[in-house]
Amino acid sequence: MKRGLERKLLIVGSIWNMFTALITIVGYSTWFKKTGIEGIQDNTVDSVVAGMTLVDNVTKVILTFGLFIFVGAIVNFLIARNIKDDEIQYKTLIWIACWALLQLVVMDIVGFVLFLIVFVIYTAKNKAIKLSQVHPESI
Structure with missing residues (x-):
């Protein structure tokens, strides 16, 4: 059973994740900090110092999340x-399955749908492969 469709959809999902990661790293973190x-x-001075610390910490979290998604895209x-x-x-x-659930948790609906479709197709083809191994004469 060929896995061409899964490959193509995983590559599309990977490109989508790279796109969203770069938007998060470059666009969103810069906008949030500004x-x-x-x-x-x-x-007041005390409020400014505390606020700057908070903004810097949240910006680091945003950048870390973007890098995490980018690395996940490379893995995909x-x-x-x-x-x-x-x-x-x-x-x-x-x-x-785990990556699709992560996409759902972070509310990346496009990514979730892509990886859910890959999961369903991969699982269906796994069943077909199992059946062909049990009954090889029916091929």
């Missing part, structure tokens, strides 16, 4: 390249 600094400028791309035809790879299935 807006946060503008919001605390009219306060590598998995897409290494999926084997006519073979059930349980670790790949677990990774796809």
Whole structure:
């Protein structure tokens, strides 16, 4: 059973994750830091120092999240390249399920739908592979 559709969808999901990670790292973190600094400028010195610390810490969390998603996108791309035809790879299935759940938790609906579709197709083809191994004469 060929795994071409899963490969293509995983690559699309990987590209989507890279896009969202770069938007998060470059766009959102810069916007958040700029807006946060503008919001605390009219306060007392103590409030400004505390606000700057808070803005810096939240910006670091945003950057860390973006980097995490970017690394996950690279892992997904590598998995897409290494999926084997006519073979059930349980670790790949677990990774796809976990990554789809993570996409749901972070409310990336497009990413969730992509990885959910990959998961369903991968699972369906796994069943077909199992059935063909049990009854090889029916191929």
